[in-house]
Amino acid sequence: MTGFYDVFNGDADGICALQQLRLEEPRASVLVTGVKRDICLLERVEAGAGDELAVLDISLAKNAAALERLLAAGARCRFFDHHHPGEIPAHPNLKTFIDTAPDVCTSLIVDRYLAGRQRVWAVVAAFGDNLAEAARRAAQPLRLDSVRLAKLRTLGECINYNAYGETIEDLHYPPADLYRTLARYRDPFDFIVDEPVFEVLKSAYADDLARAEEIAPEMAGEAAALFVLPDAAWSRRVNGTFANRLAAAYPARAHAVLVKKRGGFVVSVRAPLARPFGADELCRAFAGGGGRKGAAGINLLPEEDYGRFCTAFRAAFA
Numbered sequence: 001m002t003g004f005y006d007v008f009n010g011d012a013d014g015i016c017a018l019q020q021l022r023l024e025e026p027r028a029s030v031l032v033t034g035v036k037r038d039i040c041l042l043e044r045v046e047a048g049a050g051d052e053l054a055v056l057d058i059s060l061a062k063n064a065a066a067l068e069r070l071l072a073a074g075a076r077c078r079f080f081d082h083h084h085p086g087e088i089p090a091h092p093n094l095k096t097f098i099d100t101a102p103d104v105c106t107s108l109i110v111d112r113y114l115a116g117r118q119r120v121w122a123v124v125a126a127f128g129d130n131l132a133e134a135a136r137r138a139a140q141p142l143r144l145d146s147v148r149l150a151k152l153r154t155l156g157e158c159i160n161y162n163a164y165g166e167t168i169e170d171l172h173y174p175p176a177d178l179y180r181t182l183a184r185y186r187d188p189f190d191f192i193v194d195e196p197v198f199e200v201l202k203s204a205y206a207d208d209l210a211r212a213e214e215i216a217p218e219m220a221g222e223a224a225a226l227f228v229l230p231d232a233a234w235s236r237r238v239n240g241t242f243a244n245r246l247a248a249a250y251p252a253r254a255h256a257v258l259v260k261k262r263g264g265f266v267v268s269v270r271a272p273l274a275r276p277f278g279a280d281e282l283c284r285a286f287a288g289g290g291g292r293k294g295a296a297g298i299n300l301l302p303e304e305d306y307g308r309f310c311t312a313f314r315a316a317f318a
């Protein structure tokens with residue numbers, strides 16, 4: 001029996017990429033997804049000859065072994081993504097649509113594939129992926145006024161917000177459920193007006209941010225500020241957005257947002273927007289640290305390394 005598998009990142013880009021594809025190619029499929037950070041999704045798929053996979057918005061490099069296994073078993077795969085793919089295997093059953101340009105997200109790649117037929121969802125996704133310029137450019141032929149554009153932006157941000165958390169339990173909706181709800185609407189403006197899920201996400205997002213904004217910094221100077229959020233689902237949902245907002249509000253300052261967790265902290269670092277480098281170097285000096293120059297993190301900073309981290313953080317951005 002032939003099976004269809006839709007394997008997608010649980011963020012706005014992954015969900016809206018699938019939305020576009022399935023509006024054009026409706027079919028019942030097995031949905032494989034998770035929280036945003038859960039990107040090794042192909043290892044969960046058992047498929048073989050006659051099966052078809054659509055993979056959306058997860059890195060090929062991080063799924064290479066599972067992809068090889070599935071291709072060898074005879075599955076056919078279309079792979080749409082914008083992360084660095086590593087070496088792309090040459091296989092007759094694999095078609096890749098990969099573009100790592102910084103102003104491209106997976107939904108814009110799917111938009112290209114579908115010749116723009118579900119463009120409005122690509123606009124939602126680009127806003128959700130923090131590519132506001134690309135979103136506005138993609139929206140031009142749709143001739144939306146600024147009010148409607150702002151609505152699409154809010155929708156993208158809300159769908160994206162729902163993907164943040166350590167596990168599915170932290171989220172308001174499992175991403176597969178959110179996709180199934182979205183899939184009932186061809187038009188995002190109908191979703192915005194008619195779907196209660198939209199209001200739930202919008203107000204939950206505002207609540208989480210308001211809670212974060214009540215937290216006093218552990219340390220705040222001209223050059224750097226450090227915040228510690230409690231071990232709670234809302235902290236895990238909103239810490240990345242909170243760090244980005246701090247960075248935008250204080251562009252000359254570096255920020256560290258720590259979330260308490262058993263045994264230590266999950267760390268997000270944002271270099272000053274005015275001098276966006278050094279975050280990766282700082283984090284790599286600690287076990288489980290990594291990221292990009294402007295934004296980096298540490299998976300688990302042990303409790304006893306807190307003081308050492310504070311000193312290194314201050315020194316890195318003094």
Ligand SMILES: [Mn+2]
Pocket residue numbers: 013014057082105106129
């Ligand atoms: Mn993406």
